[in-house]
Amino acid sequence: MKLATYKDGTRDGQLVVVSRDLSTAHYATGIASRLQQALDDWGFIAPQLQDLYETLNQGKPRHAFAFDPALCMAPLPRAYQRLTGSSYASHAALLGEEGTRLAVHQAASDAMLGAHDPVLCANDNLGVDFSAEIAAITGDVPMGASADEALESIRLVMLSNAISLRNVTPGVQSQAAAAFSPVAVTLDELGDAWDNGCLHLTVQVTWNTRKVGLCDAGADMTYHLGQILAYASKTRGLRAGTLVSSGTVSNAGFEIDGQTQWPKGYSCIAEKRAMETLLDGAATTDFMKFGDNVQMEAKGKDGQSVFGAIDQALVPAGA
């Protein structure tokens, strides 16, 4: 099934069930008003949401309405935990980061952005960069879970745009915001595109109407989401509603005539700049500026958008 959270003026919004083709939606009122409620008691609540989803796909419910992604908060607007990993070694290698070891960090989760929410920033000379990532929401993960056991805890999958400030020292201040796709989907929706913690779909990134990224999220995933969760749960259990993100989706480059080629574009500007520096000795592509727009989407084999599109503008804070 596909779930979203509609804006209603509250901090948690209203849970809605969305049809498979993203055309219609229905409030989950009477089942659960907030997604966290469903995550806290998934075994009991998920089947009821699934029933509503099936009725919705058959076009039957009386109170269905046209689904508008612009009215969405993040599916989980605030979460009790967010873990970010470094799933793609090719990204880390290009950026000269920690290499091939899995790195996992705690990230802020008090204010997740909706798919069409603007990215607010004090000024645009901080190196504002987007990052297309695969994200999941878990149930409870016991302490000491294996990667396979941790995978079993994944309830929902989304796309995410993690905004970082590349000119700010990496840490609490450099992680400016994270937005999520309009809908979060259960694993059965993904069919064989979901394989062992990897999402085998192309993530399309469009920056100011130019298609800049068409990376395959599954091909070069060095560490899958279950491995990130197993790493984090080594010394403590993780509670239901934990968000986990893959880090920037990336594909490995290849060599032609002794030059590294970059097959499928980039999912963050820092990669483009690193590649320029490698090839030409200097980065020429600038980071995002106020008024810039970034879109992210993944389509299934049928050509339909699986999660809906992230579509965000960078705007001055307080404007």
Place this chain on the structure above:
Amino acid sequence: MKLATYKDGTRDGQLVVVSRDLSTAHYATGIASRLQQALDDWGFIAPQLQDLYETLNQGKPRHAFAFDPALCMAPLPRAYQRLTGSSYASHAALLGEEGTRLAVHQAASDAMLGAHDPVLCANDNLGVDFSAEIAAITGDVPMGASADEALESIRLVMLSNAISLRNVTPGVQSQAAAAFSPVAVTLDELGDAWDNGCLHLTVQVTWNTRKVGLCDAGADMTYHLGQILAYASKTRGLRAGTLVSSGTVSNAGFEIDGQTQWPKGYSCIAEKRAMETLLDGAATTDFMKFGDNVQMEAKGKDGQSVFGAIDQALVPAGA
């Protein structure tokens, strides 16, 4: 006023108002069932809780009951964000950490422990260490808030015991758990013990019935809680219900006859070991072992416990 959260089998527990002397309590049912609700709408809900608190202190409410700290969850059992700072430069210096610069990290906040909850650990050779800290819960903190503005957002103050695994590489895996005092108190309860983001009270730490720490939490606080919040809110707003912790409470040592003296004991074992290494060339005090107990408490000028006592045993996970 003083607030606590009673265990009721749910993940968030039930909000209770506790009398100033910690002898009686009253469910806040009808006002707010969970602390996060009160934080989300503090201006509206806090005065109603305050009214109940005053009635309780006068011994009047019909449904008051004896307050039992053993039945407490953390005042905020799960939070949307936890920030930890390095408020005490003397602690950082002793441990050879990042020196005098303020360091702020995101920490896990999905499963905060109650004051009497056991600390679960897979094995006790990981360097299990306690850490007595000052913690606060905030309302919304706007992006770019000054340290003074951030202080204005502090709603409640607590003691915290942050359990870390000193033999594990610092990061996600080394932060095993955090427990909080039975009650969280508003700033007016602290009187002049609260001064500009510093808590001028002695934090008493007892390890296996031996009093090992009597550090003054205010005297040597290099960075107050408002400074930690201002650091974290530089590039994004922080939402209501953010937990912020000071890092290990510590007092600066002084020199007598060319030897560094340690005036008021220690609030974490790592400090004791660092001091032993400095003085004798090797650490002789071992970290916590299964069955060990640690208690933390702060008393006001009247000799009464302000927050109630943290009282935790280290037990094997799964036992």
